[in-house]
Amino acid sequence: KGGGDDEDASPESAAASAHPGYGATERELERFVGDAVAGCVALERYPRTVIEVVVQVIKGDGGVVSAAANAAALALMDAGIEMRFVPVATTCVVVPNGEVLLDPTAEEEAAEGVAAAVVVTDGTGGGGVLASMTSGTMSAGSLLSCIEGANRAGKAVLAFLRLAVEQKVTREAQTLWSV
Amino acid sequence: MGQSRQDNHLEGAAPIAVVLPGDDLTSRILSPDAKNRPPKLGTGLYYDASARTVTAMVAGRLYHRPETSTYMVLNNTRRYVPRVGDRVLGIVEETAGEYYRLNIHGPHPALLHNLSFEGATKRNRPYLAPGALLYCRVISSDREMDPEVSCKVAGDGIADGGARRRDWMTDEGTYGELKGGTCTRVSLGLARELLLPGNVVLDALGKQGLSFEVAIGVNGIVWVHSEKPEYTVLIGNTIKNSEVMTPAQVRGMVAKLVKAQRSEMLGA
Secondary structure (H helix, E strand, C coil): CCCCCCCCCCHHHHHHCCCCCCCHHHHHHHHHHHHHHHCCECHHHCCCCCCCCCCCCCCCCCCHHHHHHHHHHHHHHHHCCCECCCCEEEEEEECCCCCEEECCCHHHHHCCCCEEEEEEECCCCCCCCCEEEEECCCCHHHHHHHHHHHHHHHHHHHHHHHHHHHHHHHHHHHHCCCC | CCCCHHHCCCCCCCCCEEECCCCECHHHHCCCCCCCCCCCECCCEEEECCCCEEEECCCEEEEEECCCCEEEEECCCCCCCCCCCCEEEEEEEEEECCEEEEECCCCCCEEEEEEEECCCCCCCCCCCCCCCEEEEEEEECCCCCCCEEEECCCCCCCCCCCCCCCCHHHCCCCCEEECCCEEEECCHHHHHHHHCCCCHHHHHHHHCCCCEEEEEECCCEEEEEECCHHHHHHHHHHHHHHHHCCHHHHHHHHHHHHHHHHHHHHHC
16 A cells, blocks of 8 residues: 555565565655756766766665655765755655654554645745645645745755764864865 | 864864755845955855855865855765866876876776876876875876876975975975885875864874874875884874774773884884
């Protein structure tokens, strides 16, 4: 039952595909995460090269796709690849009574009658959407609520990424750089 | 006054400015009364002339170099992008016609013309086997083409950072094949720090009375050669450790390791 948008790790689906853990769903997610993140990279500065990002899901409890997209963005920043801005992804689910939940668990994603949306924004809260992926049916109003929620949450996620970079830079300033 | 440069960056220094890609730094870098001149920007910053904005393109520390009034983003990565003038270590992969193809750990292999050695002629040139390690400088780094390197000194040597120009056969010149020793990979930031005068770990190793040779490539490869293999390994380890230690810790670590190594060699 395809309730959420993360990899289906149940035994039935694993037996169905030739490579358990890497099937059509993973390829679709690769495309989504790759396109969302590639839109931010200054690709014109890297002609004749391939930038490969490998995401390995160790443990997932809902919101795996947005975690993968955020991890890819953080990995690109750590590698020093030039980006125009940082893409920030958020997962929202719309429960049957119309309420919108952010950052759902796997149980919340797989619940009956739930629709999910993964929205990638640029973290400024300006209301723009870089990429989105939905599953299930939701009203147009609910989709707009998801986008607004993702924009607000995106600011918080970007602040967290900034904190992570600050910790690394502060440590390097003490041990590595002599300036 | 004998104090290492790396001791001067603690309290009292300017606060560290952290930037992420997409951060608008116009207010910090462009002064409003500058006569529409483009600011001096180093790596990681992008100046949009039409909108007169400066944006960060990488995540790191915004650093201002007062001597040259340049702004840049300092970040420590492991991926090297060749630039003209860089001095790098390359490993010969194969011979392709009149060129050697070197692995400089960048996006593409570098080309070295087989006569690009001091005093080399068609009849008198080095024959390098795959696996040979070379110290060379980047002479061309177009994005659309493979980078080119050369083992010849630029100009008269003074402009090339005081490089020595000696015939390739003497092995005394600055560039050329590095024989013996071993090489390791380090991050690009550590390679740049090792090249600064007064670097803590190289200084400490010298003070311990070790005699060794190092060649440091800005592409993150360090070659070490000393009289005994135990010392070579020790020097390589201390260099790698120094990336994550404060200057005081580095000096302590070097003293401890050298002492332990010497007592072990005497005892054995």
